[in-house]
Amino acid sequence: MSTTQPAVVLGASGSVGGALIDELIRSGAFRPIVTLVRRSQPEQVAQARAAGVELREVVLPQMSAAQVEAATLEAVGAIDATWAGLSVLGVGGGTAKLTLEAHRAVDVQLNAAFARGLSASGKVAHLAFMSAGGADPSASETGSGAAGMARYNRVKGEAEEAVKAGGPRVVSIFRPGLIVGSRHTPWVLEKVLPLFSFVTPEKYKSITVRQIAKAMVETCRHPPAATAVLHYPEMLALNR
Secondary structure, three states: OOOOEEEEEEOOOOHHHHHHHHHHHHHOOEEEEEEEEOOOOHHHHHHHHHOOOOEEEEEOOOOOHHHHHHHHHHHHHOOOOOOEEEEOOOOOOOHHHOOHHHHHHHHOHHHHHHHHHHHHHOOOOEEEEEOOOOOOOOOOOOOOOOOOOHHHHHHHHHHHHHHHHHOOOEEEEEOOOOEEOOOOOOHHHHHHHHHHHHHOOHHHOOEEHHHHHHHHHHHHHOOOOOOEEEOHHHHHHOOO
């Protein structure tokens, strides 16, 4: 039996996405790696090549929901194997400037389209999906859309519900708190918040991009039997 499997990734160009590609390559368990991206990431292709791993990019400049679903289905359909699906796609910084619908168009609709494509392929039984700490589909739609605020948490919660409803049978949902190493996290917060970790609820403690990535890859290497939400303690346990 083959010791490797193909993997398809949505959101590879972000900070966590870059760490995720690093971990997929480093693990040696995923070949080829297919990424759905708006723009080519030549450094990732070169990194994979140097490690003897094929990384195939599917470039979707507009990245509409219809394009993502079709491209996902086509990519997975090209290889007769059980695939790993991973998504870390999200708007990132600047959500406070977006309308609710503009935020949903990325975080909810594109992730839902990816999940539908995975499910429709019949070759993906597990999706590793990054959401955010505090995600809640019942949170208020009003107010600021900034990270951590109610409207932001609502969109993240809606994205979780969408991928569970239309995606693979099992979804591992990762809910990090403050992400250390993300280009969207102010450096002041990265330095100051850890000093107050002793009063921070365990599930909201700061976590690095690499720790998130390693936890996600681990669930793909050893897929769980049921859908579950993973916070800081569960992600840290998967790093051991």
